[in-house]
Amino acid sequence: MPRGQFYSFEGIDGSGKSTQAKRLADLLRARGRDVVLTREPGGSQGAEDIRRLVLEGDPERWSAETELLLFTAARRDHLERTILPALDRGAVVVCDRFADSTRMYQGLSRGDLRGTVDALHGMMIGIEPDRTFLIDMDPSKGLARALSRRGGEERFETFGMELQMRMRDGFRDLAREFPDRIVVIDGDRAPADVAAAVAAALP
Numbered sequence: 430m431p432r433g434q435f436y437s438f439e440g441i442d443g444s445g446k447s448t449q450a451k452r453l454a455d456l457l458r459a460r461g462r463d464v465v466l467t468r469e470p471g472g473s474q475g476a477e478d479i480r481r482l483v484l485e486g487d488p489e490r491w492s493a494e495t496e497l498l499l500f501t502a503a504r505r506d507h508l509e510r511t512i513l514p515a516l517d518r519g520a521v522v523v524c525d526r527f528a529d530s531t532r533m534y535q536g537l538s539r540g541d542l543r544g545t546v547d548a549l550h551g552m553m554i555g556i557e558p559d560r561t562f563l564i565d566m567d568p569s570k571g572l573a574r575a576l577s578r579r580g581g582e583e584r585f586e587t588f589g590m591e592l593q594m595r596m597r598d599g600f601r602d603l604a605r606e607f608p609d610r611i612v613v614i615d616g617d618r619a620p621a622d623v624a625a626a627v628a629a630a631l632p
């Protein structure tokens with residue numbers, strides 16, 4: 430079956446991964462590819478609606494389990510309506526966050542839900558990116574960047590430095606768990622240098 434490529438970007442808040450996702454999309458378009466640049470939570474109408482439910486308002490609004498279900502519901506809609514149709518027509522999908530964020534944020538940060546995250550992923554999502562770029566960054570630098578541009582979405586960034594440190598370690602552990610898929614990219618460099626490292630790590 431003809432199939433496009435699926436790339437994701439991961440990292441702590443403020444790591445610069447959104448900038449890098451956009452740069453990779455631009456690079457691939459310049460190479461003549463049909464590129465869909467998208468993000469999670471979001472990337473389809475329904476998933477953007479769920480994004481507002483989960484990222485805005487009182488941070489204590491949802492239990493960890495409910496939050497996991499909302500992120501997974503958003504991902505399922507995004508998959509059905511945006512990602513799979515693009516891959517089916519042979520496009521490249523560049524996604525700012527995907528299931529590794531759920532493995533980290535819901536699986537690790539709010540109690541040990543990793544087993545549940547993986548079970549739900551297996552049942553409802555079932556695909557992994559062809560390559561995941563982990564933009565690795567010192568949390569003190571990442572947090573400063575995230576806080577300097579915060580809008581209404583304070584859900585996660587307010588959890589602060591301790592969480593960011595655990596997230597960074599967790600993401601690096603995840604890269605060791607999936608060594609064929611996840612490439613660790615040093616994000617503490619000029620954006621053009623980070624982009625060059627990403628391009629060099631394309632499969």
Ligand code: TYD
Nearest residue numbers: 441442443469470500526530531534535585
């Ligand atoms: P994002 O818009 O990527 O924020 P940032 O650019 O600041 O990194 O993601 C919003 C938040 O949602 C982020 O703190 C991570 C969180 N998140 C989860 O907790 N679980 C998930 O499955 C996803 C996709 C994101």
